[in-house]
Amino acid sequence: MYGWIWRHLPGPLVVKIIEALVLVAIVISLLLFVVFPWVAPLLPWNSVDVPTDVNTVE
Structure with a gap:
């Protein structure tokens, strides 16, 4: 193809x-500018859970 x-x-x-x-x-x-922004909402790692209380040790 490249050839x-x-x-x-x-x-x-x-x-x-x-x-x-x-x-x-x-x-x-x-x-x-077109493909990645269109695909980004469909990817599973958009929802990241961050703890709100940083003083809690688990």
């Missing part, structure tokens, strides 16, 4: 490297 993407990027090597870095930045941005 297919690399072969289809236009331009010489330097331009391909820049284009590949831009594509990686786009994928990371989509994950951070």
